Amino acid sequence: MSENSLRLLPRPILRSAAAVLGLVTCGVFLAEPNLAAQVTAPQAPSAALDAEPPTTALMQADPLIIASGDLLQLQVFATPELSGPIRVDQFGNLNLALGGSLHVTGMTAAEASGAIEDRLKSSRIMRDPHVSVAVTQYNSQIVTVVGEVKKPGATFLYGSQSLYDVLGAAGGVTNSAGGTITISHYNDPSPPQVIPIHTPNYSAVEHTTHVRRGDTVVVSQTDVVYVIGAVNKQGAIPMPNGAPLSLLNVVSLSSGLTLIAATSKAAIVRQGPNGVIKTVNVDLKRVMQRKDPDILMEASDILVVPVSTGKYLGQLVLPSVASTSLSSVVTSLIVR
Structure with missing residues (x-):
């Protein structure tokens, strides 16, 4: 895991993850009882999500409101000389060809039409004007x-x-x-x-x-989950568009497990809503064999895959195990 990725983790979670990794590597894994029950397998989408919103x-x-800088198209019935495009000035006013300045900021197009009609009547320019206003450009x-x-x-x-x-x-x-x-x-x-x-x-x-x-x-x-320990790619794994990731998804995105992984002694370090840090034991071997249900990871979870002491010592004795195909008998002895 990179130094930058580690800085993203809260210190209590880092300490817990480090403790889990260290203890299991040494063969002294402390299991917190009844925690596995708190992590459920993937569930079907709830009815609330499936339901169509109103x-x-x-x-x-x-209704869109007229403001300074908007461009209006003014149409006065049977009066082309008063019709045409007109822009609202910086003070929110329309400078009409006849009738003077009219403040239209805060009005809708329909309200501005009525205001212009009232101005043409009150100014005795027209007896019964019919005005339509269309906003062609809402610059505001x-x-x-x-x-x-x-x-x-x-x-x-x-x-x-x-x-x-x-x-x-x-x-x-x-x-x-x-x-x-x-x-x-x-x-x-x-x-x-x-x-x-x-x-x-x-x-x-x-x-x-x-x-x-x-x-x-x-x-x-996007939220992220973290993977540390005996995987080929440690670090933060994003949850694209907030989509949930399962345990097997995370293992796959971390490029799989190394040959010295203690697959039966993995753990998920999770911080609850009240700040309490929980450790959930996971048997990755059984999950990958479909004997145990896959588990949904939550945002900021840390998957800890410890190193198997026996496999590590086996590699020291037989350094070619990682790169050479050995007989099934020798391989089974090392993997145990």
């Missing part, structure tokens, strides 16, 4: 996208945008993206909206979740 609220986009609609995206920072919204559109504008997520996306709404006291990626209908949710002006979108970083 999409009615997601489909109802909030900015959201902030941070976390595991390729182009983090401010993203401009042009019209109503979904989470899918916003993530696309940010270049998409990186390979280090975690399992959740959090959307915090500007000036909204309600809790942020947390979207789990690993749901059967995630694609539909991504397309129907509307992002509003001033929102902050945070793509979480």
